[in-house]
Amino acid sequence: KIQRKAKPGKPLSACQERRNRRIAKVRARVEHVFAAIHQWGGKQIRTIGQACATFAMGMMVVVYNMRRLAFLGA
Structure with missing residues (x-):
């Protein structure tokens, strides 16, 4: 697209x-x-292994969603 x-x-x-x-x-x-x-520095993930990198990226997404929720005031 x-x-x-x-x-x-x-x-x-x-x-x-x-x-x-x-x-x-x-x-x-x-x-x-x-x-x-x-x-936030999410371009570089300083971990060893795919599982740890996936977890680190997932945690960044969770933090983003929590900050967004707090910003929206819900």
Whole structure:
């Protein structure tokens, strides 16, 4: 799902703009999560073994979800 790009002198059609907007909604939500985890140092996982790395990444996701829950005030 790659967004369409307008060419010089030829704007996007209304259908293409709606498609781009639909793709952008999903992309923005997902990329914000990855950016937050990346800022915490989530790009590098300093563990040995796949099981430990999976656990470490899972814990980062749990922490993200807890912070998000606290932020939303639920």
